[in-house]
Amino acid sequence: MLDISRQFALDMLNDEAEKIKNLIKNQRNYECISQCKAFEEVIDTQMFGFSKQLEYAQKIGIISRKDSQQLIVTLEAELNDIYNKVYDEQKDSIEGES
DSSP states (O other), rough: OOOHHHHHHHHOOOOOOOHHHHHHHHOHHHHHHOHHHHHHHHHHHHHHHHHHHHHHHHHTTOOHHHHHHHHHHHHHHHHHHEEEEHHHHHHHHHHHHO
């Protein structure tokens, strides 16, 4: 029988969340982040997959529902911050051109 600690599971899930954040952070073409539907689909797919990993971890009793919800809320807030930064930079760039 495989013995997985709660902390190990949380570490692995946090690593997955970090990969999703890095996917956006490493995107050099900010125009694509803000306007590219394909990029949005990739992020949506990643978030869906992450939510399923969390759901599975809950079902097998490795993490609580509260921990799962907190991981999603934190990731969504961090992604929102990244998107806001991109939009602010684009806005500043456009205003600088005027």
